[in-house]
Amino acid sequence: MKYDLGKKPTKGAQRTLNAFSETMLKLISQKRLEDISVSEICEVSTFPRATFYNYFDDKYDLLNYCWHIIAEEIQINEETKITSHGILKVYFDRIYDIFMENKSLLDKVLVNNNSSSAMINSFINYFKEIIHHVLYNSMDQFETTLPLELLADHIVATLLLILEWIFLEQHDTTKQQAHQYIDVLLGSDLPKFKARS
Amino acid sequence: MKYDLGKKPTKGAQRTLNAFSETMLKLISQKRLEDISVSEICEVSTFPRATFYNYFDDKYDLLNYCWHIIAEEIQINEETKITSHGILKVYFDRIYDIFMENKSLLDKVLVNNNSSSAMINSFINYFKEIIHHVLYNSMDQFETTLPLELLADHIVATLLLILEWIFLEQHDTTKQQAHQYIDVLLGSDLPKFKARS
DNA sequence: TTTATATTTAGACACTTGTCTAATACTCTT
DNA sequence: AAGAGTATTAGACAAGTGTCTAAATATAAA
Incomplete structure (x- = not known):
C-alpha cells in the first residue's frame, strides 16, 4: 500500500x-x-x-484494502481482554457476523471467482492475519506443551477453515452448529486451556 | 498446463x-x-x-510443475490402503522425507521468497491437494459427526501446518517430535477413528 | 485570504504478457 | 530411410504493467 x-x-x-x-x-x-x-x-x-x-x-493491494474496509466493523482489539476459553467463540462469532452481513456480496463474488486461488487466498489470509494478531496476544491463557506460535496458527487455521466451509463452500450452517464443529476440531473438552485462576 | x-x-x-x-x-x-x-x-x-x-x-503453472517433479517421489497412491489410524503419520512421514531431501533447495528459495505469499501458497496448496486426494478416499475409516469433507480438510491443514512450521518457518524438529504435535493437535486419543473391525 | 502541503493529472517510458501464424526441424514408427 | 506426427521457432500483435516527470488543482490551517 x-x-x-x-x-x-x-x-x-x-x-x-x-x-x-x-x-x-x-x-x-x-x-x-x-x-x-x-x-x-x-x-x-x-x-x-x-x-x-x-x-x-x-x-491485489487494492483487493486487500477492500477486505480491510469490510473488516473494519470487527472491532476486535487488545482491550477485548480474555476472561474465559469462550474467547475463541467470541472471535469466531464476530467474523461469522461480518461474513453474514456481506453474504450477498460474497455469493456474487464466488460465482466468478470460486476457482481463483489468488482471490480466495487473499481473502482468507487477510482474516487469518487479523485473528492471529489478537489471538496470539492472549496465548498465555493456554496450557500446552506445543510452541505457542504453532498452537495459535492451528487455532486460527481451524476457525477460518470452518468459516471457509460455511461461506465460501456455501454449506448453510447455524452459529450453534458451527460452535459444535469448533468443539470437535479443537477438542470438545478443550484440554489445552488453563483452569481459570 | x-x-x-x-x-x-x-x-x-x-x-x-x-x-x-x-x-x-x-x-x-x-x-x-x-x-x-x-x-x-x-x-x-x-x-x-x-x-x-x-x-x-x-x-505459476511452471512453478506448480516444479512441485509436481519434487513430489513425484511420494508414491502415495490408491493402492496404499489404510490398515490403521497410523495412516496419517505415514502420509506425514512421506512428505517430511521429501521436504528433508530438498531442504537445501527450500532454504535457498526461502531466503528470497519468505514473504512472497504467491510462492508459499503455491507450494502449500500443491501438497494440500495431493494429500487431500488420497486421504479423502480413506475417510470411511473415521467415526465422526462432522461432514467428512470438513474433517479431511482439517486433518490435511493440520499436517501441512506442522510441515510449514518445520520447513518454511525453519524450526528444526525431529520426526518423533512432529508426531507428538500431530497427536496433540488432532487429539492425543484420536477419538475420531473407528475401532478396527 | 493566503500559503504551504497534498493530490491529481497527461503523457511518455521500457518492459512484460499471452496469442497467433507459418515455416522449419526433429523423432518415432514402420 | 520415408512419411506422419510432434515440437521448435522468429516475429508480430494488442494489451497491460509499474515508474517517472512536471504542471495544474485542490485542500487544510493560520
Whole structure:
C-alpha cells in the first residue's frame, strides 16, 4: 500500500479510496479477478492510472484494502481482554457476523471467482492475519506443551477453515452448529486451556 | 498446463520440460518470484518464449510443475490402503522425507521468497491437494459427526501446518517430535477413528 | 485570504504478457 | 530411410504493467 492509512485521510483522499474500493468490489462481483486490469478499474472509477498508483501497489493491494474496509466493523482489539476459553467463540462469532452481513456480496463474488486461488487466498489470509494478531496476544491463557506460535496458527487455521466451509463452500450452517464443529476440531473438552485462576 | 502430462513425453518434450523446471528452481533460489519474468526464464533456458507457452500457461503453472517433479517421489497412491489410524503419520512421514531431501533447495528459495505469499501458497496448496486426494478416499475409516469433507480438510491443514512450521518457518524438529504435535493437535486419543473391525 | 502541503493529472517510458501464424526441424514408427 | 506426427521457432500483435516527470488543482490551517 502506497498510501499511509495511519494518518487520517483528507477529503479528496477518502473520496479516491472509496471510489477505487467500490469499483473493485463491483468488478469482482461481475468477473474473475484475473480478467480485471488496473486500466479497467481506472476507467470505471474515472480516475487516471497515475492516481491508482498513488494509492496502491497493484490490484491485489487494492483487493486487500477492500477486505480491510469490510473488516473494519470487527472491532476486535487488545482491550477485548480474555476472561474465559469462550474467547475463541467470541472471535469466531464476530467474523461469522461480518461474513453474514456481506453474504450477498460474497455469493456474487464466488460465482466468478470460486476457482481463483489468488482471490480466495487473499481473502482468507487477510482474516487469518487479523485473528492471529489478537489471538496470539492472549496465548498465555493456554496450557500446552506445543510452541505457542504453532498452537495459535492451528487455532486460527481451524476457525477460518470452518468459516471457509460455511461461506465460501456455501454449506448453510447455524452459529450453534458451527460452535459444535469448533468443539470437535479443537477438542470438545478443550484440554489445552488453563483452569481459570 | 498446456502440455498433457498423461501421455508419456517424447525425448524432445522431456528435454524442454526439464530445462524450464530446472531454470525455475534455479531462479527462485536466486531472486523473488515476482521479479522473475517468462522472458528471463526463456533466456536462461535458451528457448524462445513461444516454446514456453507451448507447455505452460504462465510462470505459476511452471512453478506448480516444479512441485509436481519434487513430489513425484511420494508414491502415495490408491493402492496404499489404510490398515490403521497410523495412516496419517505415514502420509506425514512421506512428505517430511521429501521436504528433508530438498531442504537445501527450500532454504535457498526461502531466503528470497519468505514473504512472497504467491510462492508459499503455491507450494502449500500443491501438497494440500495431493494429500487431500488420497486421504479423502480413506475417510470411511473415521467415526465422526462432522461432514467428512470438513474433517479431511482439517486433518490435511493440520499436517501441512506442522510441515510449514518445520520447513518454511525453519524450526528444526525431529520426526518423533512432529508426531507428538500431530497427536496433540488432532487429539492425543484420536477419538475420531473407528475401532478396527 | 493566503500559503504551504497534498493530490491529481497527461503523457511518455521500457518492459512484460499471452496469442497467433507459418515455416522449419526433429523423432518415432514402420 | 520415408512419411506422419510432434515440437521448435522468429516475429508480430494488442494489451497491460509499474515508474517517472512536471504542471495544474485542490485542500487544510493560520
